[in-house]
Amino acid sequence: MDPRPIGIFDSGIGGLTVTNAMQQALPTERLLYFADTVHIPYGQRSLEEVRQFSTAITRVLIAADCKLIVIACNTASAAALAHLRAHFPTVAFVGMEPAVKPAVEQTLSGVVGVIATTATFQSAVYASVVGRFAKDVEVIHQPCPGLVQQIEAGELETDHTEKMLRGWLEPMLAKNIDALVLGCTHYPFVRPLIERILGPSVRIIDPAPAVAKQVDRILEQRDLNAPAKQVGGLVAYTSGATEQFTALLPLLGLEQMEVRGAVWGDGDEVLELGG
16 A cells, blocks of 8 residues: 555646546546646647756655556656656656547447647657557548647637637538547537537547546555545645636536646756745
8 A cells, every 4th residue: 555646647628538537447546737837738849858847846746655556647648758757767757649449449430539749749648649559440540739728728619719610510420421530639629619520420439438447546556545534635736826726627527636837947957835
């Protein structure tokens, strides 16, 4: 048994979709969430920048005595997961990867869609996943520039957000996709709008529940589970404005939580969590 917290990080509020799944699957675990809002969106930054931010965040989470770290960001996972495992070999990491495999397993039309950030599509991780699991299936990959910013602004149902999504999704429908992979942890927040555009014939695949199950497996394998009587909880840190982060929670259908500040320094190479 291990009462220490699990660390989770993302470029913004998107990783809370994974955090929610973890809270449901692991109710006794204490969670420490970091939203690097000041650097959002990661998907339009270089992989080297994202790797630098991820390394500094990892150091802070290790200093906070986190027993396992979840990279709840597809872009950061693609850019930094291998790097972090190499540089922090004693730390257990769980990352995200586009859920192409279950989409391929479930398609009947032989055509699946993936929406993600530009950086995710440019990564070797994405190319590897498609190469391994989609040899006999057509995969249509669609970057969604600006969608993360819409979600971070709480614009989940606006005409502009719908127009953006229709511009990306309707051409996929025309090519007969019957499965759509949400390749960014922000995107489940606009799932109702996506479902309205695509209709009931397209299965939408959100990897968050599978990530929560993987965390549970690793905790079990390494004997890191929280004590059975421990009361789980969540504390969030943001490198942006705490008031803005807190105000966004109800717009996204999230419960209020304790939100603290964090400050970057020394050329974005050092991160300090507030009390």
